[in-house]
Amino acid sequence: MRLHRNLCFAVIDGLMLIFNEGQYADKVISQLLKRDKRWGARDRGFVAETTYDIVRWKRLYAEIAEVKEPFDRDNIWRMFAVWATLKGIKLPDWPYFENTPTRKIKGKFDELSKIRKYRESIPDWMDELGEKELGKELWTKEISALNEQADVILRVNTLKTTKEALQAELFDLDFDTEFLPNYPDALKLKERANVFQTEAFKNGFFEVQDASSQLVADFLNVEPGMRVVDACAGAGGKTLHIATLMQNKGQVIALDIYGNKLNELKRRAKRNGVFNVETRAIETTKVIKKLYDKADRVLIDAPCSGLGVLRRNPDAKWKLQPEFIENIKKTQQEILQQYAKIVKSGGQLVYATCSILPSENQDQINYFLTSETGKDFTFVTDKKVLSHISGYDGFYMALLKKN
Template sequence: MRLHRNLCFAVIDGLMSIFNDEEYADKVIQQLLKRDKRWGSRDRGFVAETTYDIVRWKRLYAEIAEVKEPFNRDNLWRMFAVWATLKGIKLPDWKYFENTPTRKIKGRFDELSKIRKFRESIPDWIDAIGVEELGESKWTKEIAVQNKQADVILRVNTLKTSKEKLQNTLFDQDIETEFIKGYPSALKLTERANVFMTEAFKKGLFEVQDASSQLVAEMLHVEPGMKVVDTCAGAGGKTLHIASLMENKGQIIAMDIYESKLKKLKVRARRNGVHNIDMRVIDSTKPIKKLHNKADRVLIDAPCSGLGVLRRNPDAKWKLEPQFLDQIRGIQQDILQRYSKMVKSGGKLVYATCSILPSENENQINAFLESEAGKDFTFAKDKKVLAHESGYDGFYMALLERH
């Protein structure tokens, strides 16, 4: 592979924004890809994947390059040189790469690869909590998989098409997919492709949604005509799945504390042909109280550490802090206590997170069931999904039934 100056500069600029300005990697990369209209798909792929790669392995590369945060541009070029050397890419004769110690880089990599926190490039405190909550063996396997690139999984919008029809439609556009056993609405791309540019996406025939995430709506056991509340709807990936399972019949109330996210859901719902969603901003306690004892089904897709989806958000491990984890556990329990009151007698509640930590998952359910608010509920079942066992995102979901 030959390195091109303008593409490498784009990567360095992106890393400056992500590491020093604390911007989100996905947003930074979206902006970078608009930088030069002459770039082809290979150029854009290089910029996106190289930026994500260096973000993912920040700690390891910085240690090998012997640089410390906050990084200046020279530091980032040194880290880039480490990335290129370990990929076997010949460094061009540019001033940024003068005196790059190629052999030393490879030696340091071999040495540091024996230590998990460097090998998997994670902060000490995340490594410690992973071992504490999952055990040495399980954590070692899980964090290794969380550093691999995730597959692209589609969820078929069954309001508009079937899995077989969508597969044929995409095949005609040179995008090959395969079915995944046990995931009724999922198609996995055999090779990465920009599916958002396809006519099929513009027509609302599918959404991009990981296989594990698709299990959450399935666990609710919704039926057409029900009243369902999605309490932390966000931009609505699971809301739209619920709508398709309900065949557009009944009522879905999508709630969130951020109005901007619900606006995105509105756009997605229109594209998906979904018209049974009411959107409500949680700006006080009123919207929750109005729904007390009214819902057949309630989904709490709770805010969490996101440690089950680091493959998709590698910058999250650098933004997370121990105090956030303590804070989020308090919020999770508070949400369970308050939002569970919307479930009517005989109704069902699903609590879900994209975390792999028991303290955010089964421990929260146990604490809730032992509380005053939880005495009306019975534990039905739960599902713990680990990336190293499933091949898909780490997730947790629990089904509770109200007496």
């Protein structure tokens, strides 16, 4: 591979924003890709994947490069040189790469690879917490899987097309896909590509949604004609899946504290041909109280640490703080206590997170079931999805039934 100056400069500029200004990697990369209209798919792929790669391995590369935060531009170039050397890329004769100790880099990599927190490039506190909650063996396997690049998974919108028809349409556009056993609506891209420019996407034939995330709506056991509440709907990936499983019959009420996310859900619903979704921004507790004892099904896709989705959000490793996890656990329990009251007698509730930590998952359910509100519920089943076993995001979901 030959390095091109303008592409490398884009990566360095992006890393400065992500590491030093705390900007989100996906938003920075989105802006970088608009920098030069002449860039082709390969150029854009290089910028996006190299930036994500160096974000993912920040601690390891910084340690090898012997640089410390806050990083200046020269520090970032040194980390870039580490990345290129470990990838076997010949460094061009540029001033930024003068005196790069190639052999020393490889030796240091071999040495640090024996220590998990460096090998997997994670903060000390995260490594300690993961081992404490999952045990050494399980955490070692899981954090390794969470450092792999995520596949691009599509969820077929069965209101508009079939999996077979969409696969054929994408094949004609040179996007090769495969079915996934046990994921009825999923298609996996065999190679990463930008599918958002296709007519199939613009016509609402699919959404991009990880395979593990697609399990949640199924877990809710919805049927056409029900009243279903998605209590933390966000931009509505799971809301749309629920509406599809209900064949557009019945009512899905999407709640969220962020009105702008619900506006995005409305746009997506229109594109998907979904018309049984009603959005309600939670501006006061009255919005929730009006729904008490009214829903056949309630989904609580709770805010969480996001440790199960590090593959697609590698910068979360550096943004997350231990106190955030402690605070979010209190929020999770409050949401469970409050929104569980929306379920009517005989109805069902699913509590889900994209975390792999028992303290955010089964411990929350156990605590809830011993509480005053939780005494009305019976535990039915739960599902723990680990990345190193499934190959997809880490997730948790628990199904409860109201007596």
